[in-house]
Amino acid sequence: MTTIRMVEGGTTMENQFPIQQFLDPQGNWISENHQELLTEERTKEFYQQMIRIRTFDRKAVSLQRQGRIGTYAAFEGQEASQVGSALALNKKDWIFPTYRDHGATMTFGHSLRNVLLFWNGRNEGNIPPEGLNIFPPGIPIATQLPHAVGAAFAEKRKGTKKAVITYFGDGATSEGDFHEGLNFASVFSSPVVFFNQNNQYAISVPMSKQMKTKTIAQKGLAYDIPSVRIDGNDVFSVYVHTLEALERARAGQGPTLIEAVTWRYGAHTTADDPSKYRDQQESTNRREESDPLLRLERCMKQNGWFNEEWVNKITNDAVQEVEQAVEEMEAYVKPDPAMIFDYVYQEITPSLAKQKKALLHMLGGDEQ
Amino acid sequence: MTTIRMVEGGTTMENQFPIQQFLDPQGNWISENHQELLTEERTKEFYQQMIRIRTFDRKAVSLQRQGRIGTYAAFEGQEASQVGSALALNKKDWIFPTYRDHGATMTFGHSLRNVLLFWNGRNEGNIPPEGLNIFPPGIPIATQLPHAVGAAFAEKRKGTKKAVITYFGDGATSEGDFHEGLNFASVFSSPVVFFNQNNQYAISVPMSKQMKTKTIAQKGLAYDIPSVRIDGNDVFSVYVHTLEALERARAGQGPTLIEAVTWRYGAHTTADDPSKYRDQQESTNRREESDPLLRLERCMKQNGWFNEEWVNKITNDAVQEVEQAVEEMEAYVKPDPAMIFDYVYQEITPSLAKQKKALLHMLGGDEQ
């Protein structure tokens, strides 16, 4: 029987969604667009933020090793994606992050102490600084996407120009909440940016086992959502495309899907052993090849903006800031058992009040 | 800021997925392909099946009006989609239908009596005839898709050439189970055909409120699943494309998504009043324009195959068969309370046995 043509996405999609890159791994500007962005000031701002969050990230890993915080999810390797996207936001916008996106929330203005408190099993850490709209990290995969869509829906309804960004990984695209969130946003043209960090692994599961497609950007086609695939280790590409997506949102043009192709150099979390499922040599190679910080260093050197002292200074500043946050985290008031009862409802129920009383009495009884 | 090109599906998709039609509404063959299929025998076979299931469908509606069965979901208008796809199956294949696809299951060989029993609140109606793999109708929308994918996965693993077809509507595409089912099937290249009947409404919700896209076929692009949009009222197009999708499945080429564009002429169910949300005049017009049975009549007339007596005969045969099924359904043994306890587990649990005993005692006590 002669074959009826069936339109197939397949191989053509990688060409339909070429990886958008401005700055190549050697630090050369390779695009005709936005040359104007490549200034010493902006480059240094990007670099300083990346140094800052990487300093935090590495410190957190060592705190976990010392048992000073709990299981921790490091983002090392994804700094360009998180810094570039977060710096594109307005202060009044909303962020809906996952457990791996505190690089973005800290860049946006989250309290380092609170981020550490969160990783130390303190929900106090979920409270954002005054005036910043930062949702607590989504732990169940992809569940934050519908929340972001709803918050965006609300902003549109209120007639504000606030936009929403939500972060999620490659694995998250397999969940129903990804699909339902994107469909809802496209139907109601909600001002939201779906920022996917495709680090190519969901814990041990490589992208090839997660989906048949070679790109995540193409999934936007199912919703008529404009999509773009970018180099997630090129902070300029991340910044520009996020800015544009945010502008589309503010202009009432609805949602955008950004696939930022990146890589995590380390383990999924401090509880994970990547050598079980991948050759960490690859991470080492990728680091030399396309580390987002190295790339900026090369760029700065080529443009004569690189300055050893300045680098040392911002590095020391970052270390100071992080150390300060660690001290504050560790000096933080110790957990009060009453707290687990006092925020279940705005007003405690009679039976909860009884349970609280009984526990406090027990603890009093046992401790004094 | 100059705009970065973002690949957008949008308007281009209707052109990428043109509606495949062989037989136009006037009954003219308009394709170069598969002319050989247009024989008197096959045309009459299609027509007879459609008469048969339409006869059943109308009878069921009137049975509901008379209170002889419960709420009923009519498929009138979708006969070509259900007959064309079901006739493409092998007898050993699997069907995973919804509540509106008994036109397909009856064509495949389901017992008319059992279908009526189902609509009369008897789970006995879910038992398929010996040797046929017919799953009970999926009531929660889209939940049957993962089941179909799993059954297909199992056939592949057993190394059989059996394929699976699952039916679902336009509204079903909004559910997470649609997304997760298609992704799973594409990753494992499962031998399943996703047969979508896009009748353009989910109860009262038109396609335009269900999704931003103008086609459902394009949703296959998110999974690299070959997809095609066809005229769901052209039984030849339905038959040919389903056959091909099934061949792809048997040949190890994995899943296919078929969007059959159609229309239900009546209410969503006998509990629904379509005049609340759409002008039924449109249904009347569409009926004259593109009723799948009319189309075949026109085709048969043009080819000189139309024969009044034959039509009367097959119509009477259908009426007889349906009446017979109604009698059997109404003569069916009355509900036995023990049944609600005896099939919860293969072996009843002690506490369930107690509950059963208590009820039977009560009923005995009250009735005798």
Added chain:
Amino acid sequence: MTTTVKTNSLTLVTAITDALAVMLKDDENVLLLGEDIGKNGGVFRATEGLQAEFGEDRVIDTPLSEAGFVGAAIGMAANGLKPVVEIQFLGFIYPAYEQLMTHAVRLRSRTLGHYSVPLVIRAPYGAGVRAPEIHCDSTEAIFTHMPGMKVVCPSNPYDAKGLMIAAIEDPDPVLFLEPMRSYRAVKENVPEGKYSIEIGKGNKLVEGDDVTIITWGAMVPVVMNATKRLRDDDVSCDVIDLRTLSPLDEELIAESVQKTGRTVIVQEAHPTSSVANDIMSVINETCFLYQKAPVEKVSGFDTPVPYFSYEDFYLPTPERVIHAVTKVMNF
């Protein structure tokens, strides 16, 4: 000075429509979301006319995706809106179970009150209307087991309106269960305008001394029927309509059982891990020395709610209630 309140004769379902209209007028942040609630006015007509009156941006037809629109409603609620979401039937809420369990009920405690979720989920539920399978579930208990959720269920038009208004004004998520079987069972005069019934408070329907009967929702008329017949046998029943399933009105339960010493609980749900067992736990804790007989449960069974030709076997009947009362009386 006396004020006369106008009333309208309403059924349980039209009382809900009335409550929704009152709140849509009262607070511009209230909006309704769900499948077929717009032009169609809902499959049970609970939102009849509301889109026409308040507009498409207040009464919104959503795509067919319970997890998606419940999740979106959580984001809306956290961002200043007050969404009232209709789930077409309780049996179709399960896809949204995660959004409710991990987010709606936890956001307040996760952020120590910085964010909260003033969300109402409406769901018709229960058997007895010859509906297809899954449409008839009464799985209240999987929501009462959600810390942070409140679960209410009216049995009559007056309570339906008052509880709905209270639910919409509540700062926390409320699951509002609507007994389908009672939607149009009776009409009653319901006050116009705004009034509310406190969530967490039951209602004593009948005062009696011999036995306490605790029930709610569609089982109330079943119990009232039994109670009348029992009165002829000089058994006097203390009948409680719980109205709220979580948090339970423990005081009302205790006070009644301490008086009667005998209890019959009547519910439609599966007995295992059900609200009936929560009531037993309250009685165990508060009435041990008062009990004259074991608590009797009249309940659905630990079977799926059967197809409708079998549902009458599944549902509690006045006969089963009388049987249970007789049992505790003769213990």
Added chain:
Amino acid sequence: MTTTVKTNSLTLVTAITDALAVMLKDDENVLLLGEDIGKNGGVFRATEGLQAEFGEDRVIDTPLSEAGFVGAAIGMAANGLKPVVEIQFLGFIYPAYEQLMTHAVRLRSRTLGHYSVPLVIRAPYGAGVRAPEIHCDSTEAIFTHMPGMKVVCPSNPYDAKGLMIAAIEDPDPVLFLEPMRSYRAVKENVPEGKYSIEIGKGNKLVEGDDVTIITWGAMVPVVMNATKRLRDDDVSCDVIDLRTLSPLDEELIAESVQKTGRTVIVQEAHPTSSVANDIMSVINETCFLYQKAPVEKVSGFDTPVPYFSYEDFYLPTPERVIHAVTKVMNF
């Protein structure tokens, strides 16, 4: 003639791995599905080495979609396979709640046994290991409220292997709960090869006359610790490890409580609509005239399982158990 059975010294988690290996060998239709269970061997190493031994088509990494792969597993089970699905943590099962509630547990009754779902869902669960939020839920009761589901929970390596083999051989869906906290707590000698422990039967751990303590899973060591200390005060406890939460071993419970007349139930879950209340219901029905004191519950609270810096406040402790036993003794 005597036969000597070889044994291996295993932890609870390695005993599960052993059981899975035994069944993968025993029945070619058994296959494992889940996230990160292949090369990675599972985040708790429960499937360590199994993919290497049995191949990628027996031990399968799925996409990250609980509803999807549980739904697919239902289709596989209905079509002749025996899927054993790992949910990475019980707190991530909620997206699959609908597939379990409306399909896995109902297919048999919907088709009068024509189709059935021999499916095992494995899920690590419970608090006490300083895991992030949602990873620590112990929401057993939302599954015991599912007619058609069986729910088991081992407390030690021997039971873990025997119950897992029984679960895989069971013709109906079984939720197999794995107390994370006990995964590596102890090692014991576990017989090689195939043996099984009957689902639905509890286990008497300690014989005593004064008070019955009923518990399961990770709470067993907490209770054993309290029991030892109580023995010094001459309180003799009858300790039951339920092992199966649905269906309950009502006989074992009744027989013990009829002997002691006093009961303490120890569980980690939220008390409202929990398994503890199901046990109370059994006691109410079978032991009314034997009870010397109200049943005491030592339980988690009706709060979300708190972030790990607070979890020690949430979890039952030996002190709380002793306090409850003292209370029922002095009633």
